[in-house]
Amino acid sequence: MRIEEHPILKFERERKINFYFNGIKMEAYEGETIASALHANGIKVLSHSRKGRARGFFCGIGKCSSCLMTVNGTPNVRTCITMVKDGMIVEGDKYDLPESFPYRKPIKEKIDVSMAIVGAGPAGLAAAIESAENGIDAILIDENPRLGGQLIKQTHKFFGSSREGAGKRGIEIAKELEEEATKKAKILLNTSVIGYYDKGYHFLVAANQMDGILYEIKAKKIIFSTGAQENMLVFEGNDLPGVYGAGGVQTLTNVYGVKPGNSGVIIGAGNVGLILSYQLLQAGVDVKAIVEAMPKIGGYFVHAAKVRRNGVPIYTRHTIKEAYGKDRVEGAKIVALDEKWNTIEGSEKDIKCDFIAVSVGLTPSTRLVQQTGAKIKFISAAGGWVALHNEYMETTKDGIYVAGDASNIEEASTAIIEGKIASLHASNSLKKVHGYDKKMKEYMKRLEELRSGIFGERAKFAKNKIYEEYYEIRENRRY
Amino acid sequence: MKYEKTGVIDISQLKMPNEKQLKKGVAITECLQPIPCNPCKEVCPTDAIKMENINDPPDIDYDKCIGCALCVEVCPGLAMFVVRVRDDKAMISLPYEMLPMPERGQIVKALDREGKIVGNAVVKAIKHGRTNVITIEVDKNLAMVVRNIKVEK
Numbered sequence: 001m002r003i004e005e006h007p008i009l010k011f012e013r014e015r016k017i018n019f020y021f022n023g024i025k026m027e028a029y030e031g032e033t034i035a036s037a038l039h040a041n042g043i044k045v046l047s048h049s050r051k052g053r054a055r056g057f058f059c060g061i062g063k064c065s066s067c068l069m070t071v072n073g074t075p076n077v078r079t080c081i082t083m084v085k086d087g088m089i090v091e092g093d094k095y096d097l098p099e100s101f102p103y104r105k106p107i108k109e110k111i112d113v114s115m116a117i118v119g120a121g122p123a124g125l126a127a128a129i130e131s132a133e134n135g136i137d138a139i140l141i142d143e144n145p146r147l148g149g150q151l152i153k154q155t156h157k158f159f160g161s162s163r164e165g166a167g168k169r170g171i172e173i174a175k176e177l178e179e180e181a182t183k184k185a186k187i188l189l190n191t192s193v194i195g196y197y198d199k200g201y202h203f204l205v206a207a208n209q210m211d212g213i214l215y216e217i218k219a220k221k222i223i224f225s226t227g228a229q230e231n232m233l234v235f236e237g238n239d240l241p242g243v244y245g246a247g248g249v250q251t252l253t254n255v256y257g258v259k260p261g262n263s264g265v266i267i268g269a270g271n272v273g274l275i276l277s278y279q280l281l282q283a284g285v286d287v288k289a290i291v292e293a294m295p296k297i298g299g300y301f302v303h304a305a306k307v308r309r310n311g312v313p314i315y316t317r318h319t320i321k322e323a324y325g326k327d328r329v330e331g332a333k334i335v336a337l338d339e340k341w342n343t344i345e346g347s348e349k350d351i352k353c354d355f356i357a358v359s360v361g362l363t364p365s366t367r368l369v370q371q372t373g374a375k376i377k378f379i380s381a382a383g384g385w386v387a388l389h390n391e392y393m394e395t396t397k398d399g400i401y402v403a404g405d406a407s408n409i410e411e412a413s414t415a416i417i418e419g420k421i422a423s424l425h426a427s428n429s430l431k432k433v434h435g436y437d438k439k440m441k442e443y444m445k446r447l448e449e450l451r452s453g454i455f456g457e458r459a460k461f462a463k464n465k466i467y468e469e470y471y472e473i474r475e476n477r478r479y
Numbered sequence: 480m481k482y483e484k485t486g487v488i489d490i491s492q493l494k495m496p497n498e499k500q501l502k503k504g505v506a507i508t509e510c511l512q513p514i515p516c517n518p519c520k521e522v523c524p525t526d527a528i529k530m531e532n533i534n535d536p537p538d539i540d541y542d543k544c545i546g547c548a549l550c551v552e553v554c555p556g557l558a559m560f561v562v563r564v565r566d567d568k569a570m571i572s573l574p575y576e577m578l579p580m581p582e583r584g585q586i587v588k589a590l591d592r593e594g595k596i597v598g599n600a601v602v603k604a605i606k607h608g609r610t611n612v613i614t615i616e617v618d619k620n621l622a623m624v625v626r627n628i629k630v631e632k
Contacts, residue, residue: 007578157555157610159514161533162521167555167609282577296483301512302556304486309627310577311594314486453513453534 001040003257003283008155008169011257017086022093033145034079034090035060035067036256044241044328046079047092054327056241060248061150062143062192063229063365066239070094074209080248082210083145083190106207106214113139113186114430115423116204116219118193118368121149122412123225123404125177126419132184134427139217140185141206143192146255147181148174149227151412153250155282156275156303160413161449170412171254177416191215196222196371202399221399221426224369225419228362228383228405233267236322238358242329246276246359253283261355265332266290267320271299271411273359277307288351290314291334293341300455321348323356332356362409372400375473381462383409388470391444391463393422396473401426408462417447482511487592490623496541496562501622504546504563504570508537509626510556519550519559548572552608561614562622569622570603572614581605581613581630588629589617597624 014030028037057067062081120142154170230245269292336347374395404415527543589600600615
């Protein structure tokens, strides 16, 4: 299952170690997660439900909970974002919480900081760098073991203007941001922010589960760049191990160099589905088909052309009816749709495959920002519930900002600029930033450029709606 | 547009170079949608790519284009190709980001826009870069058909 050769990536594996899965000794490499080490050992079934249905991981980025296992006696550990360690004891089917809680008393650490940034994807990294440039002390917190969010899996070259580094691969952009942020900001990895409290000042509680550390963070400003989570699609067998979110497959393949399987079916022909398919081909995985319910391919034609000329069929107006297999995916049944979205009888195709990747859109992760009392609204064009904000990314709650996919489903380049805008505005309200107006104007212009053209229309529409609703609330509050 | 459904371009949508231009060798762009992107225009040494707005798809002036293939290497969408026709053979430079890498002189499978094998190709040149550019030789009638290769291990 391990990828030995890749046209773009080099997997530098660290020290070989051993861990135990349900009592069986297995090999792993330091620096990989428990779930990816298990996959490399051919283990897709991580646990079972209480009714005995097999469970595997779905999202691969710590947002769903289908990868929960008991690790060294600690229950409910998200194995997709927890690093495997030498001698670790990983257990699957432990349903009951231990009689006496094995938890150590956590080490408490208090942090007092000007700016807390939650989520270290492109938006969070850019925000941390921006705050350092403005002389503002910031802390960047992420629950993953690495910086970079989803950018560290993007092996394709980015579109854009040459002046702004277009043509660079996502992984290269991530590396640059990571290096700069590491030099300039305080960073907490493997740490989940689990709560926000208004104590007259902004207060966050964050936990590092495996090391048993509880952080109490007092911050003057907070930026929530918490990203998004994969949408699920309803179909029979969608809980079978081997049904993954697109991001989960990218994590396995491009971060840890482990194949999700030998042949796959991709659901959704948006840019994520198309790019993922191409990445799988590069990893030596057979992509049997891309299935899209809409009458048209949703992603860019050039991304579609890349997979088509490698022989991957795209079935538009088709959907998945069933994933089947005993305890793991063995195939997918797809079916054609008519103009009224009804399935067409007799059109069923049975495709043998050992995994299915679902890429049917993303939903902004807003559960944390919601705790602050910032006004949340369902804006369909933005991808779901989002915190209303103004063009400086500040929400209806003073000092609370959002940026990136958490504020509207878009892409990495716009997330970077939004992170900078939020951070610059927050910095300036703490301490006057020299050349603020000029800098802000530049960022705004760049953002506008990125959203120009027909493919930016949805994002622009969503943002205008968000600003409009934000100002409505702010104005009402004034009277 | 049909290509939005199939992911395969119809050659009638391409601006065709004339015989003289093809003999010299020119870049063919298969980038049709308005994407805010301009590295091809910026890298072009002869200013042959017209793009008034960053969202405009590139428009290639075949008289100015010298077929250098710099745009093939730089295009983020892997949508640039260089085609040169001499006698009964066509040379095609295309982006290649797969494994295994072919060797010079190797005979590989020539694929069309749907990944179907349409003949054999001889690898004439390999340029390693941000994206590797492979130049192959195929029969003249495949000049506008072949857009990918398959290298057998």
